[in-house]
Amino acid sequence: MMRSFADALPPAPNPAFEPYKVKAVEPIRLTTPEERRDALERSGYNLFRIPADLVAIDLLTDSGVTAMSARQWGALLDGDEAYAGSRSFARFESVVRSITGMPHVIPTHQGRAAERLLFQVMLSPGETVPGNTHFDTTHANIEARGTTAIDLPSPATHDHAAEHPFKGDIDLEALEDLLTGDARVPLVIITVTNNSAGGQPVSMANLEAASALCHAHGVPLFLDGARFAENSWLIREREAEWHGRPPLEIARAMFDLADGCLVSAKKDGLVNIGGFLAVRDDAVAEDVRRLMVLGEGFPTYGGLAGRDLEAMASGLEEVLDPAYLADRINQVRTLGDTLTAAGVPIVRPPGGHAVYIDGRAFLPHLDPLDYPAQALSCALYLHAGVRSVEVGQLMNGRPGPGDVEVPVEHDLLRLAIPRRVYTSRQLGFVADALADLHRARAAIGPLEITDQPAALRHFGATLRPRVNARPERTSAAPSVSS
Numbered sequence: 001m002m003r004s005f006a007d008a009l010p011p012a013p014n015p016a017f018e019p020y021k022v023k024a025v026e027p028i029r030l031t032t033p034e035e036r037r038d039a040l041e042r043s044g045y046n047l048f049r050i051p052a053d054l055v056a057i058d059l060l061t062d063s064g065v066t067a068m069s070a071r072q073w074g075a076l077l078d079g080d081e082a083y084a085g086s087r088s089f090a091r092f093e094s095v096v097r098s099i100t101g102m103p104h105v106i107p108t109h110q111g112r113a114a115e116r117l118l119f120q121v122m123l124s125p126g127e128t129v130p131g132n133t134h135f136d137t138t139h140a141n142i143e144a145r146g147t148t149a150i151d152l153p154s155p156a157t158h159d160h161a162a163e164h165p166f167k168g169d170i171d172l173e174a175l176e177d178l179l180t181g182d183a184r185v186p187l188v189i190i191t192v193t194n195n196s197a198g199g200q201p202v203s204m205a206n207l208e209a210a211s212a213l214c215h216a217h218g219v220p221l222f223l224d225g226a227r228f229a230e231n232s233w234l235i236r237e238r239e240a241e242w243h244g245r246p247p248l249e250i251a252r253a254m255f256d257l258a259d260g261c262l263v264s265a266k267k268d269g270l271v272n273i274g275g276f277l278a279v280r281d282d283a284v285a286e287d288v289r290r291l292m293v294l295g296e297g298f299p300t301y302g303g304l305a306g307r308d309l310e311a312m313a314s315g316l317e318e319v320l321d322p323a324y325l326a327d328r329i330n331q332v333r334t335l336g337d338t339l340t341a342a343g344v345p346i347v348r349p350p351g352g353h354a355v356y357i358d359g360r361a362f363l364p365h366l367d368p369l370d371y372p373a374q375a376l377s378c379a380l381y382l383h384a385g386v387r388s389v390e391v392g393q394l395m396n397g398r399p400g401p402g403d404v405e406v407p408v409e410h411d412l413l414r415l416a417i418p419r420r421v422y423t424s425r426q427l428g429f430v431a432d433a434l435a436d437l438h439r440a441r442a443a444i445g446p447l448e449i450t451d452q453p454a455a456l457r458h459f460g461a462t463l464r465p466r467v468n469a470r471p472e473r474t475s476a477a478p479s480v481s482s
């Protein structure tokens with residue numbers, strides 16, 4: 001009997017590498033430690049003020065920094081720029097309908113434009129809009145209507161170390177209390193994944209229960225779906241009855257529970273600019289379309305070119321590819337687990353798009369008002385040319401009475417991972433740099449603010465290594481951050 005060819009091989013190896021190859025490259029300019037020290041001082045210890053050319057690995061955000069595929073670049077040329085009835089709109093509409101099941105699809109130039117339009121139509125002064133945790137532009141757009149935005153995050157969110165699988169959930173008891181109370185609630189928004197709470201996923205069970213509660217009270221449920229595909233994948237990995245199911249099926253099941261959605265396509269749309277709004281209600285869609293003329297343009301292009309709609313349509317299809325999502329989530333998890341193994345305190349478990357380091361636990365010798373996460377982000381830039389972002393005291397704190405600040409609840413450093421941009425070797429470099437800093441953490445000193453704008457101070461504030469004694473704090477009680 002003849003043996004067949006190579007029949008005694010071991011099982012095929014697991015293809016645990018990036019499921020794409022590189023077609024165009026962008027060189028990374030390397031800087032010297034002296035250049036970085038100089039840039040840091042000139043920026044006022046604020047990484048938003050550093051030119052991107054002086055950054056080696058940029059983990060400031062995952063928004064609008066995606067690498068597009070060859071298919072998307074090809075689709076740009078195929079874009080139909082007709083003012084009305086564009087073929088590119090028809091394709092975009094059909095892709096969004098197939099993912100969300102919603103009949104009315106309205107493109108916008110980015111997510112916040114969709115928020116502003118929807119809220120102008122649906123919110124009135126004096127009302128309350130609850131959510132798991134509203135993203136900051138969502139919060140601002142709600143409050144701009146004279147409406148109160150309130151966050152009802154799951155109690156599991158508060159313990160950074162706990163390995164809870166769905167820390168992004170909405171607190172159902174608190175939601176029920178609100179819906180049965182006196183507040184007037186025009187809609188509820190659940191953000192998937194919960195960006196402001198560490199990119200943590202929301203479970204299907206939580207969405208089902210929230211949807212049932214909302215509908216029992218006649219209140220529409222909206223999803224803020226900027227990271228709907230990452231949430232779908234985390235449901236598949238962490239919620240038993242969804243194991244192994246196609247991401248499109250899971251995404252559709254999530255949207256089926258909602259009456260509408262707001263989406264920034266700069267995240268899971270895999271494009272550099274774009275967004276959309278989709279709703280079931282004819283009258284809401286009609287009102288939004290009427291309003292669009294004032295800001296976004298004709299309702300079939302929404303502040304975008306036809307080619308942008310093509311790129312978005314392709315991106316929304318590509319993002320649901322299981323090979324893409326498995327690699328994406330694995331990249332974030334591997335960075336998080338490597339840091340945990342090196343003793344770096346992170347928010348566990350790593351979520352969908354970023355790893356968050358606990359600044360106070362990393363630098364326990366600093367006071368919360370020494371801006372520990374900001375100090376760490378500056379040290380990481382100085383040490384390795386890696387840009388991250390502080391989500392903590394600098395971003396969420398305010399000068400209180402007598403110009404004295406009160407510590408906010410969390411002081412985190414976010415490492416946001418752009419989609420399809422960095423290889424695992426580059427992220428390994430980031431992990432090594434942070435492990436170095438953790439061993440040398442005693443060398444990282446306090447910062448103080450020298451100048452701050454009245455609003456959104458983290459974008460424009462300048463800081464310096466603290467030279468004076470810190471002013472005495474009036475209260476040790478942490479205030480609640482947004």
Ligand SMILES: *Cc1c(COP(=O)(O)O)cnc(C)c1O
Pocket residue numbers: 063110111112113135137138191195224226263264265266267274275
């Ligand atoms: C980015 C984001 C938005 C706002 O979208 P833009 O495209 O930046 O205007 C809204 N919600 C969430 C959850 C986001 O991450």
